Amino acid sequence: xxxxxxxxxxxxxxxxxxxLGGAGVGLAVGAGxxxxxxxxxxxxxxxxxAALGEARVPFHGVRQGGIVEPAQARVEWVAFxxxxxxxxxxxxxxxxxxxxxxxxxxxxxxxxxxxxxxxLDAGPASLTVTFGFGASLFAKAGLADRRPEALAxxxxxxxxxxxxxxxxxxxxxxxxADDALVAVHALRVLIRLATGLAAPRWQMSGFARTxxxxxxxxxxxxxxxxxxxxxxxxxxxxxxxxxxxxxGPDWMAGGSYAVLRRIRMLLExxxxxxxxxxERVIGRRKSDGAPLSGGPDATERTPVDLAATxxxxxxxxxxxxxxxxxxxxxxxxxxxxxxxxxxxDGLLPDGSPDAGLLFAAFQADPARGFVPVQQRLARxxxxxxxxxxxxxxxxxxxxxxxxxxxxxQPLLEG
Numbered sequence: 001x002x003x004x005x006x007x008x009x010x011x012x013x014x015x016x017x018x019x020l021g022g023a024g025v026g027l028a029v030g031a032g033x034x035x036x037x038x039x040x041x042x043x044x045x046x047x048x049x050a051a052l053g054e055a056r057v058p059f060h061g062v063r064q065g066g067i068v069e070p071a072q073a074r075v076e077w078v079a080f081x082x083x084x085x086x087x088x089x090x091x092x093x094x095x096x097x098x099x100x101x102x103x104x105x106x107x108x109x110x111x112x113x114x115x116x117x118x119x120l121d122a123g124p125a126s127l128t129v130t131f132g133f134g135a136s137l138f139a140k141a142g143l144a145d146r147r148p149e150a151l152a153x154x155x156x157x158x159x160x161x162x163x164x165x166x167x168x169x170x171x172x173x174x175x176x177a178d179d180a181l182v183a184v185h186a187l188r189v190l191i192r193l194a195t196g197l198a199a200p201r202w203q204m205s206g207f208a209r210t211x212x213x214x215x216x217x218x219x220x221x222x223x224x225x226x227x228x229x230x231x232x233x234x235x236x237x238x239x240x241x242x243x244x245x246x247x248g249p250d251w252m253a254g255g256s257y258a259v260l261r262r263i264r265m266l267l268e269x270x271x272x273x274x275x276x277x278x279e280r281v282i283g284r285r286k287s288d289g290a291p292l293s294g295g296p297d298a299t300e301r302t303p304v305d306l307a308a309t310x311x312x313x314x315x316x317x318x319x320x321x322x323x324x325x326x327x328x329x330x331x332x333x334x335x336x337x338x339x340x341x342x343x344x345d346g347l348l349p350d351g352s353p354d355a356g357l358l359f360a361a362f363q364a365d366p367a368r369g370f371v372p373v374q375q376r377l378a379r380x381x382x383x384x385x386x387x388x389x390x391x392x393x394x395x396x397x398x399x400x401x402x403x404x405x406x407x408x409q410p411l412l413e414g
Contacts, residue, residue, distance in 0.1 A: 052178055052211055055126040059103035061400040062254060063245075064407065065128030067337070067362055068235075071220070072126050072176040073210040074183040075341045077260065077358060078191070079134070079169025079393065080198040088141045092412050094197045095131070098173075098190055099406035102129035105186050114192040119185035125178040129186060131407045132172035132258055132395030140170060146411060148249055150257050150365045154394055157378040159387075166202045166262065166391040174258075174360070178211055202391070204262060206341025206358040219289060219300060223342050223355050224270055224386075226282055227289030230300050231323065233335050244337045246364050251410040254399035256362040259336075259370040262343070262391035265356040270386045281382045283321030291323065292316050306330075320382035331376055336361035336369040356387070366394060 057065045082091065101111040108124040110117075138147035173190055177183040191200060209220045222228040233240050246252045270278070275286055284291050289300035293308035293316040304323055308316040317324045328335045338361045345354040363369030378384060401407045 053123060053125050054108070055178065056108060056124050057106060057126055057128050059099070059106040059129065059401075060403045060405075064130045064255075064397060064400045065106070066130035066174050066176050067256060067339075067397070069126070069128060069176075071208045071339055071341060072128070072183075073178045073208055074176065074180040075206045075208075075358065076173075076175040076183050076187045076203070077206070078173050078175075078187060078203040079201040080171040080173070080194055081201045082137070082140050082170050082198050083196070086140075086197045088143070088412065090197050091137075091141050092406075094194060095408050095412070096406045097193045098129075098131065099401055101189055101193060102186070105129070105182075105189065111186075111189040114189040116185060116188050116192070118188070119179075119182050122179050123177065123182035123185075125182045127175070127177040127182055127186060129190070130174040130176075130397060132174070132397045133408065133411075134168055134170050134172065134393065134395050136168065137170040141412070143411065146249065146251070148246075148252055148396060150246070150367065151394060151396055152367070154259065154366065154392060155371065155375075157374050157389065159378050159384055160389050160392070162392050163390055166204075168393050169201045169395075171198060172258070172260070172393065172395045180207075204343065204358055204391075205345075206343045208341050222340070222357060223265055223267065223344070224278070225286060226278075227284065227286075227300060228340070229338065230284070230289050231304060231327070233337055240337075243335050243364055243369065244362055251408075251414055252396060252398060256337075256364065256397045257366050257369075258395045258397050259361045259363070259366055260391075260393040260395070261357075261359045261389050263357045263359055264354065264388045264390050266352075266386045266388065267355060268352045280318050281320075281322065281386075283317045283323035292321075318382065320380055322377075322381055322383040325377055325381040326373060331373050334369055334372045336363045336373070338362075362397070 057069055059065060086094075097113065101114060105111050106124055106127050106129065110120070135147060135151040135153065138144050138151075173187075175183050175186045175190075177186070187203075194200075209218075219227050219229055233243060237243075244256055246255050246257065273281075279286055279292060283293075283304070284300075285298075290298035290302055291304040293305040294302040304317065304327065306315075306317055306324055306327065306329065310316055324330060338359065340360065341358045343356060343358050348354050361370045398408050398411065401409060
């Protein structure tokens with residue numbers, strides 16, 4: 001639906017430098033979420049569990065972590081607004097402190113300043129911390145003339161029901177880890193370091209499949225039970241880097257733009273549909289993710305054939321099926337690197353589940369990635385009847401920081 005050094009010793013983890021060197025970067029998820037790529041085989045022994053906790057993703061590097069790595073088991077998103085008293089020097093202090101603490105925690109070391117000691121015996125568990133800048137930050141920091149055009153406000157989409165209190169923000173932090181305690185520890189550290197400089201605006205928590213939970217690497221499932229994130233851009237695609245990473249302005253070269261959406265799934269209605277109806281809405285079999293155009297011997301990786309027909313002459317993939325409407329071929333080639341996590345936040349007043357997808361899409365330019373795809377989905381996707389987009393944000397995600405530097409330094413000191 002709508003996924004720099006050795007990335008740990010645990011099985012299934014890959015070298016970040018190998019990923020970047022092989023294709024200019026990357027790993028992906030689908031127009032509603034999901035993950036491209038596999039995890040390790042099941043880890044049942046105590047030694048394997050230790051390897052999972054010891055897996056490291058270096059903070060410093062050409063790219064920020066949390067973009068090309070496999071989606072971890074836990075994610076924390078938090079947006080901040082600068083205090084009225086915080087000018088550009090204060091923002092420098094904040095980002096310098098955040099970057100230093102994130103680098104230590106990613107290495108499995110205490111955060112030092114702001115340390116709360118709740119994860120002293122855990123992690124780093126593939127911890128990544130990713131920072132993004134909202135459009136509103138630039139004027140507050142005296143940098144209005146350096147705000148990139150790609151940060152223009154997203155258009156309104158049909159069916160949106162956005163809550164302003166859970167949207168936008170001056171700064172965004174994404175924290176991912178394969179251990180919830182490690183992620184929450186990092187969240188509390190960064191919130192404490194922001195005291196007196198910035199205040200949390202909103203916070204969201206999500207989860208994905210835990211590494212080793214399946215006997216073999218598989219694409220994850222979302223809360224609708226669908227295999228989610230099969231047909232996504234891959235690092236081996238010749239145009240992958242051009243689609244995902246910005247070439248300018250100067251301080252953003254090699255960075256990306258993240259569109260965030262909190263998408264509630266209307267599960268009380270979805271769960272009443274028979275399986276064949278659900279499959280028609282998606283365009284894939286629920287059991288294994290194989291496209292409905294592929295026949296009984298198809299697998300998840302069988303290419304989708306949008307022209308395939310049934311014996312009665314009707315399209316095998318329905319005209320409003322999600323995979324058809326979201327396909328790059330249906331959107332002038334528009335594509336994104338998508339990374340999604342499920343959320344389950346209890347019950348709404350009417351008793352229905354407050355659950356769905358935290359969806360992040362990374363791209364070189366939202367006007368050529370997320371926007372055209374979402375416009376088409378909102379108008380013609382059969383799945384949209386079972387979704388509510390309730391929060392939205394757009395952030396510039398700068399490139400990574402070198403050793404001794406901090407994220408955003410070329411912008412703030414350039």
